Amino acid sequence: MEVGFLGLGIMGKAMSMNLLKNGFKVTVWNRTLSKCNELVAHGASIGKTPAEVINKCTITIAMLSDPAAALSVVLDKDGVLEQICGGKGYIDMSTVDPETSCKINEAITSKGGRFLEAPVSGSKQPAETGQLVILAAGDKALYEAAIPAFDILGKKSFFLGQVGNGAKMKLVVNMIMGSMMNAFSEGLTLADRSGLNPHDLLDVLDLGAIANPMFKGKGPAMLQNNYSPAFPLKHQQKDMRLALALGDENSVPMPVAAASNEAFKKARSMGLGDMDFSAVFETLKVLKHSS
Numbered sequence: 018m019e020v021g022f023l024g025l026g027i028m029g030k031a032m033s034m035n036l037l038k039n040g041f042k043v044t045v046w047n048r049t050l051s052k053c054n055e056l057v058a059h060g061a062s063i064g065k066t067p068a069e070v071i072n073k074c075t076i077t078i079a080m081l082s083d084p085a086a087a088l089s090v091v092l093d094k095d096g097v098l099e100q101i102c103g104g105k106g107y108i109d110m111s112t113v114d115p116e117t118s119c120k121i122n123e124a125i126t127s128k129g130g131r132f133l134e135a136p137v138s139g140s141k142q143p144a145e146t147g148q149l150v151i152l153a154a155g156d157k158a159l160y161e162a163a164i165p166a167f168d169i170l171g172k173k174s175f176f177l178g179q180v181g182n183g184a185k186m187k188l189v190v191n192m193i194m195g196s197m198m199n200a201f202s203e204g205l206t207l208a209d210r211s212g213l214n215p216h217d218l219l220d221v222l223d224l225g226a227i228a229n230p231m232f233k234g235k236g237p238a239m240l241q242n243n244y245s246p247a248f249p250l251k252h253q254q255k256d257m258r259l260a261l262a263l264g265d266e267n268s269v270p271m272p273v274a275a276a277s278n279e280a281f282k283k284a285r286s287m288g289l290g291d292m293d294f295s296a297v298f299e300t301l302k303v304l305k306h307s308s
């Protein structure tokens with residue numbers, strides 16, 4: 018199967034590499050074109066523009082940073098829209114809001130193309146090992162055509178109905194995750210400041226009802242001030258902001274998420290946006306120094 022792939026950041030690089038290693042022919046494009054070189058060394062072809070990739074491939078996947086990037090790659094000059102047509106499918110796996118996804122759907126389908134949104138749960142390592150959870154919605158026939166690729170990329174795919182539902186599910190999940198990361202950071206800080214060993218807290222948490230892979234995976238690195246980015250903090254803050262907007266639209270009070278968003282904004286203002294989202298822990302250390 019031949020697929021196009023637009024966006025070779027942390028996730029896109031790992032996902033397209035995984036497709037290549039599993040026998041797919043892949044044509045890649047990235048805004049910073051030099052990032053295509055490593056994929057080419059593993060057998061990928063390059064498209065010089067998104068339009069060129071769409072022209073070559075029946076199905077093209079995108080994994081881009083945010084709503085502005087997702088819209089730009091479709092609508093701007095040399096973008097997806099210039100070449101999309103009947104018989105071609107476009108799958109956006111970026112995390113965006115439902116409105117952005119609906120706009121892209123309208124643009125693609127107005128040219129006769131098929132559209133599926135398919136954001137993912139899971140980070141850099143699950144992307145490398147094909148263990149993502151795929152939250153698809155939109156064109157069911159395109160979903161079925163993409164299953165061979167989804168089976169490589171993920172451990173489970175959900176089809177959630179109409180366009181927007183995948184985006185909503187992803188935002189709800191990441192809203193919970195961002196709030197948990199803040200509670201975890203506060204817990205580690207409280208343990209330390211009240212005279213406990215935070216490593217003991219990690220052990221206690223791991224044996225109880227709130228044990229989870231995020232605490233287990235990120236906790237030891239956080240205690241070493243290691244925030245090597247798997248999920249960049251700027252993207253987590255973007256997801257909190259988009260989830261809060263979804264809460265506004267649906268009149269859902271979300272004081273916990275709102276407080277977490279403020280903490281991520283503070284971390285961004287401290288220059289931590291490109292670090293892993295667990296670097297929100299650093300915002301609490303600032304309080305210590307200033308007290």
Ligand SMILES: NC(=O)C1=CN([C@@H]2O[C@H](COP(=O)(O)OP(=O)(O)OC[C@H]3O[C@@H](n4cnc5c(N)ncnc54)[C@H](OP(=O)(O)O)[C@@H]3O)[C@@H](O)[C@H]2O)C=CC1
Nearest residue numbers: 024025026027028048049081082086111112140247248252
């Ligand atoms: N990292 C993670 O753990 C996860 C991330 N996600 C989501 O996946 C998406 C990608 O994340 P990730 O790979 O971590 O992000 P990165 O920041 O590593 O990569 C972002 C990608 O978007 C491209 N890009 C940014 N702005 C534009 C633009 N205006 N036009 C064209 N391309 C643009 C970048 O190109 P360039 O190289 O030129 O900058 C790069 O390819 C995000 O929506 C994120 O929320 C979802 C699940 C997990």
Ligand SMILES: O=CCCC(=O)O
Nearest residue numbers: 112138139140191248
């Ligand atoms: O959007 C990023 C999600 C990261 C994760 O699920 O670990």
